[in-house]
Amino acid sequence: MVDIDEEVINICRRFLPSFHQNSFDDSRAELHFTDARKYLEGSEDKFDVIIIDLADPLAKGPARLLYTQEFYQIVKQGLEPDGIMSVQAESAGWTELQNFTAIANTLKTVFPIARPYLAYIPSFNDEWGFISASENLDPAKLAPEEIDARISTRISKELKSYDGLTHFLQGKPYRATNESQTNDSNVHLFHYSMDKRNPRQYRKLKIKLQKSK
Structure with a gap:
């Protein structure tokens, strides 16, 4: 596991034991507190699976260069x-598809296979894209039957949300993507800005995405 913020991990260790269930202390686990891009660039290891759960691509956020063609090339080399x-x-809701489709199309410029899917996240009250x-x-x-068979041979307990049918929850509206792409010099960004008319309120400002050349 690679995370840039060691303090957050320490807080999670202490106050969220029901979430991590001592997984940080598993003998198979390795923790690296550094920038994920820097870690992959310096690593000679090859991975079967890389799971990326990042903060939003805020304009001045630490994760903004981890949503680009260049970073996905680094990930590809590490697989x-x-x-x-x-x-x-990001959100895959009907009114918030721009971020989702930008990321999908960026991945399609790097990988020959890029499959979007979604899941409803109750705490967000939204369909979230992956x-x-x-x-x-x-x-x-x-096939759904093959997925269920693989789960049954590897996991003894019943899973709460994933099975062979859940695997194919990829609605056609969400598979349609626009032509947006991002690279290091053209990152699709959004940020929150204080509303001058009401200092206590924040409004979401979107930066118009331009096509990569």
Whole structure:
């Protein structure tokens, strides 16, 4: 696990034991407190799976350069030939598709296979987007029965949300993507700005995304 903020991990260790269930102390776990891009650039390891759960691509945020073609190229180089990556891709709600589609199309410029999917997140009260990308593995080609069989052979307890049918919760409206892409010099960003008319209120400002050349 790579995280840039050691203090947050320490707080989670102390106050959220029901969430992590002592996973940080598992003998198989390695913790690295550094920038994820820097870590992958300096690592010679190859991974079967890379799961990326980042903060939003805020204009001056620490994660903004982890949503680009250049970073996804680094991720691709860090994967085994049959490896796969998964990334959270912002809201996939009907009125908030721009971020989701920008990330999807950026991944499609790097990986031959990029499959968007979504899940309802109760705490967000929203459909949230995710994207799996790979050089060779296509998760859409797995049959529901095969997924259920794999789960049953590897996990003894019943999962609360994932099974063979959940795997294919990829509604057609969410598969349609626009032409937006991002690279290091053209990052799709949004940020919050104080509303001058009411200093106690913040309004969401979106920076118009331009196509990469």
